[in-house]
Structures are given as structure tokens and as C-alpha cells.
Amino acid sequence: MNRDCELCRELLPWYAVGVVGAAERIHLEEHLESCAECRAEWAQVAELARAVQETLRELPSPGERVWGGITARVQPGPLARVDVGSFLLGVSVWLTVRGRHVLLGGDLRLLGRKYRLFAEEA
Amino acid sequence: MADRELVQRVARGEEEALGELYRRHGTRVFRFALTITGRMELAEEVVQETFVALWKGAGSYAGRSQVSTWLLGIARNQGLAVLRGERKGGRAPGAPPELADPAKTVHAEEKRAAVWCAVQGLSAEQREVVFLAFYEALPYREIASLLGVPEGTVKSRMYHAKRKLAEVLS
Ligand SMILES: [Zn+2]
Numbered sequence: 315m316n317r318d319c320e321l322c323r324e325l326l327p328w329y330a331v332g333v334v335g336a337a338e339r340i341h342l343e344e345h346l347e348s349c350a351e352c353r354a355e356w357a358q359v360a361e362l363a364r365a366v367q368e369t370l371r372e373l374p375s376p377g378e379r380v381w382g383g384i385t386a387r388v389q390p391g392p393l394a395r396v397d398v399g400s401f402l403l404g405v406s407v408w409l410t411v412r413g414r415h416v417l418l419g420g421d422l423r424l425l426g427r428k429y430r431l432f433a434e435e436a
Numbered sequence: 437m438a439d440r441e442l443v444q445r446v447a448r449g450e451e452e453a454l455g456e457l458y459r460r461h462g463t464r465v466f467r468f469a470l471t472i473t474g475r476m477e478l479a480e481e482v483v484q485e486t487f488v489a490l491w492k493g494a495g496s497y498a499g500r501s502q503v504s505t506w507l508l509g510i511a512r513n514q515g516l517a518v519l520r521g522e523r524k525g526g527r528a529p530g531a532p533p534e535l536a537d538p539a540k541t542v543h544a545e546e547k548r549a550a551v552w553c554a555v556q557g558l559s560a561e562q563r564e565v566v567f568l569a570f571y572e573a574l575p576y577r578e579i580a581s582l583l584g585v586p587e588g589t590v591k592s593r594m595y596h597a598k599r600k601l602a603e604v605l606s
Binding site for chain 2: 323324325327328330331332333334335358359362363365366367368369370371372373374375376377379380381383384385387388389410417419428430433
């Protein structure tokens with residue numbers, strides 16, 4: 315196998331999914347026209363790429379509990395929190411630890427939704 | 437809203453922005469993790485760790501790559517860590533993913549199961565390249581930068597993966 319064939323075959327998997335640069339693509343297509351062995355290889359790679367792609371696209375999505383687990387871990391209780399008003403209309407000011415930072419923030423509560431007013435490193 | 441903006445909002449502690457990023461990218465992260473670890477419960481663990489890491493580390497996103505690629509980079513580290521823990525801890529084997537789809541013919545099902553087994557038969561290094569190329573359609577340059585290896589290494593991993601897959605599936 316000469317160097318052109320090698321270069322061509324290295325690129326075929328990416329050619330199969332359409333992410334080869336313009337210059338490389340022109341080179342590769344010229345080579346495919348002139349080389350029967352690489353054309354045979356291309357047919358095989360295209361088929362393989364399609365089969366793998368189909369299989370991966372039909373893998374399941376994460377279950378509901380995954381997001382539940384995430385929210386449970388990203389909502390540590392604030393160090394301090396002051397609420398004014400009610401659930402329907404109110405303001406909260408809180409102090410919490412996020413990673414290595416201490417954040418001071420404020421939320422507006424309106425009709426059950428929460429709008430972040432500010433969040434600054436304290 | 438652009439992903440980048442959502443990451444900025446996550447850095448300010450907005451849970452809703454985290455939820456939106458999860459809706460957009462949770463499935464790709466999960467499937468990537470499943471490809472790396474081969475098991476549902478490990479993949480779920482990786483997704484959780486990835487989004488918790490996003491929550492804590494959103495402020496460090498430098499914007500050099502797409503948010504999706506950045507997330508896959510985090511997931512990859514989490515996935516490899518989980519695999520290492522597996523080997524040490526010797527946890528009981530879990531269930532492989534359910535690939536069956538009743539709407540599909542038996543033949544198509546068998547083929548998909550065969551492809552999945554073949555992919556799982558590759559090394560972890562080959563599996564991640566296969567996923568990033570075929571599922572994500574990432575150019576080899578981006579894969580190289582995500583994995584922190586030279587482009588030639590990515591091409592050669594793919595070259596060997598492809599040969600092994602063709603061998604098993606032929
Ligand atoms: Zn050739």
C-alpha cells in the first residue's frame with residue numbers, strides 16, 4: 315500500500331460522516347477515482363460507519379432518576395437565607411457555597427417561579 | 437439561548453440553566469458514557485458526575501470549544517474514573533443496555549446487538565474515538581484536542597478499531 319492509499323484509508327471514517335476538510339476531500343476523491351482497492355475499502359467503511367451510527371443512535375436515553383440525582387446534589391441548603399413575602403410574590407436573599415466560592419444571591423419569587431436577581435461572589 | 441450563555445448562567449447558580457443544558461446534552465453524554473462503560477448504571481453515574489461537575493465548574497469554561505464537546509471531555513474523564521474504580525472494586529456486573537425495539541425486525545435487532553458487542557470488544561481508547569467520530573461526527577482534529585493526544589494517534593486508533601470491527605462483523 316503506498317502513502318496515498320494510507321492517507322486515504324485513514325480519512326475514510328471521517329469522510330463517511332462528512333467531516334473532512336475541503337482540501338483533504340478533493341485529494342481523497344481524486345484518489346478514490348484512481349484506486350480500485352481504496353474504493354473497495356471505502357464501500358466497507360461506509361457500510362460500517364452506517365451500522366455503528368445506527369446502533370449508537372438507538373442507545374437509550376438516561377432515565378428520570380438521573381436528573382433527580384443531579385438536582386439532589388446541586389441544591390445543598392444555603393448557609394443562610396432570608397425570605398420576604400410569600401410563595402406567590404416575594405424575595406429571597408441567600409448565601410451559599412459553590413465549589414470553592416461563596417455566593418451571595420437574590421431571587422424574586424413570582425407566581426411559583428423563581429427569577430435570579432443577582433448572584434455574586436461574596 | 438446559546439449553550440455558552442447557559443453555562444454562564446449555571447456559573448451564577450441558576451438551576452434552570454443547568455436543566456436546559458441537561459435537556460440538550462444529557463442524552464449524548466449518556467450514550468457516550470454507555471459506550472465507554474458498557475453498562476447502564478455506570479453510564480447513569482457518569483452523567484450525574486458530569487452535570488454535577490458542570491454545576492461546580494461552569495465558571496472555568498473558557499469557551500475554546502463547543503459546550504457539547506467540553507461536556508464530552510468532562511464525561512470522558514468521569515467515565516474512565518468509573519472504569520478504573522470498577523476494576524479495583526470488583527462490583528457485580530450490571531445489565532447491558534436494552535437495545536431491543538419491538539417495532540424492528542428480528543434481523544435488524546440481531547445486527548444492532550452484534551454491532552454493539554463488536555464496539556464493546558474494542559479497547560476503551562478505541563471506543564471513545566469510534567463514538568466521537570461516528571455519533572458526534574467530530575473531525576479528527578477536534579477529537580485529538582478533546583482527548584489531548586496527537587492527531588496521528590486518533591487516526592491510528594480509528595484505523596485499528598475499524599479493522600477489528602470489520603473483522604468481527606464480517
Ligand atoms: Zn489507494
